[in-house]
Amino acid sequence: MEHEKYMRRCFELARRATGLVSPNPLVGSLLVKDGNLISEGWHREFGSPHAEAEALNQAGAESAGCDLYCNLEPCSHTNKKTPPCVPHIIGSGIKRVVISNRDPNPDVNGEGILKLREAGIEVIEGILEDEGRELNKFFFHFITKRTPYVTVKIAQTLDGKITSCEGKQTRITGVDALRDVHKLRNSYDAVLVGSKTVSIDDPQLNVRRINGRNPIRIVLDCELNLPLDRKIFNSRDPEKTWVFTGKNNDAERIEKLKASGVRVFEFDSDGANCIGICHILKFLGEQNIASLLIEGGAGTFTKFLSANQFDELIVYHAPLFFARGVTAILEPFETVLKPWSVRILGKDTKTVFKKEN
Numbered sequence: 001m002e003h004e005k006y007m008r009r010c011f012e013l014a015r016r017a018t019g020l021v022s023p024n025p026l027v028g029s030l031l032v033k034d035g036n037l038i039s040e041g042w043h044r045e046f047g048s049p050h051a052e053a054e055a056l057n058q059a060g061a062e063s064a065g066c067d068l069y070c071n072l073e074p075c076s077h078t079n080k081k082t083p084p085c086v087p088h089i090i091g092s093g094i095k096r097v098v099i100s101n102r103d104p105n106p107d108v109n110g111e112g113i114l115k116l117r118e119a120g121i122e123v124i125e126g127i128l129e130d131e132g133r134e135l136n137k138f139f140f141h142f143i144t145k146r147t148p149y150v151t152v153k154i155a156q157t158l159d160g161k162i163t164s165c166e167g168k169q170t171r172i173t174g175v176d177a178l179r180d181v182h183k184l185r186n187s188y189d190a191v192l193v194g195s196k197t198v199s200i201d202d203p204q205l206n207v208r209r210i211n212g213r214n215p216i217r218i219v220l221d222c223e224l225n226l227p228l229d230r231k232i233f234n235s236r237d238p239e240k241t242w243v244f245t246g247k248n249n250d251a252e253r254i255e256k257l258k259a260s261g262v263r264v265f266e267f268d269s270d271g272a273n274c275i276g277i278c279h280i281l282k283f284l285g286e287q288n289i290a291s292l293l294i295e296g297g298a299g300t301f302t303k304f305l306s307a308n309q310f311d312e313l314i315v316y317h318a319p320l321f322f323a324r325g326v327t328a329i330l331e332p333f334e335t336v337l338k339p340w341s342v343r344i345l346g347k348d349t350k351t352v353f354k355k356e357n
């Protein structure tokens with residue numbers, strides 16, 4: 001029970017850096033001696049000291065004889081910006097290390113635990129392992145696959161409609177669900193929409209309803225014909241708007257976008273005037289984008305789902321029934337999904353589905 005209590009606190013500390021450490025993991029750490037909390041730390045932003053180093057530095061000489069809790073296996077490798085934590089832990093006289101997850105990074109993956117044990121430090125692993133994996137699902141996916149963790153997020157009526165009339169926007173969910181979407185945007189590296197959503201809805205795709213940072217906003221516009229007065233082309237952080245388009249489009253238009261600070265990336269099209277989903281994900285991985293939220297519309301949802309290029313599906317259901325309008329998913333897909341969690345948000349319901357392994 002003690003181990004779980006302290007590990008939950010590590011998770012809380014780790015979450016403080018949501019959206020700030022990617023593609024690194026969220027990590028919290030604390031030191032305990034004789035049942036007393038001595039110090040706490042967390043990995044605050046990409047490139048900053050690791051959580052264990054923060055907790056050890058704060059405790060100073062008091063570290064000797066402490067138990068160190070950390071949700072992720074301490075690192076032992078040197079090919080990175082920050083010094084490895086294992087020698088620091090050994091040198092500080094820590095008696096026991098308690099962790100939730102092994103670090104799947106091929107450079108660590110058990111090596112940190114081995115070195116601690118070789119130095120005579122007791123290591124307990126696997127405390128709240130599933131919660132730890134969920135906390136760092138983006139990192140665990142990215143470090144092994146080198147492509148982003150993809151979540152498809154749909155707001156729909158009970159009869160599966162995302163708008164009541166083709167070519168028009170219909171507000172589906174209430175303020176609680178909207179706020180929840182802004183929390184998601186704050187935690188994902190990038191959000192992505194199809195060109196018609198930009199044309200019809202003119203979304204900002206930023207974080208406004210909570211305090212947070214904006215994700216990168218990607219729009220798929222194969223023919224590059226979206227009006228340039230759309231909000232995502234006129235934001236305060238234009239470098240965060242990325243347009244993915246086909247080759248040989250209007251050079252003048254590309255220059256105009258680039259001059260405004262927007263980034264334009266030209267891809268080979270797959271013949272059907274489409275950029276292959278696998279190419280998109282590989283490219284994003286190369287840009288260190290570890291998590292991607294697909295925000296619509298129907299054509300774009302369907303492409304990711306039918307290509308089986310997603311890891312999670314979030315559906316916000318509103319207690320509405322349109323009977324007409326546009327259906328969220330335009331064609332059947334094969335992937336078997338299992339419900340993961342259900343939450344009530346005002347009048348709406350949020351259901352998270354994950355793939356059946």
Ligand SMILES: NC(=O)c1ccc[n+]([C@@H]2O[C@H](COP(=O)([O-])OP(=O)(O)OC[C@H]3O[C@@H](n4cnc5c(N)ncnc54)[C@H](OP(=O)(O)O)[C@@H]3O)[C@@H](O)[C@H]2O)c1
Pocket residue numbers: 153154155156161162163165166167168169170172193194195196197198200201220221222223224225273274275276277295296297298299300301303326
């Ligand atoms: N309730 C919700 O959750 C929600 C969310 C978002 C939008 N919506 C609604 O959805 C509707 C729009 O949906 P929609 O299905 O018409 O369009 P959409 O998915 O927003 O956009 C489709 C367009 O995106 C581009 N695209 C998508 N995948 C691509 C790929 N792999 N490569 C290149 N381009 C790609 C293509 O643009 P090109 O034609 O330029 O090639 C395609 O025609 C709107 O009414 C909006 O209000 C609802």
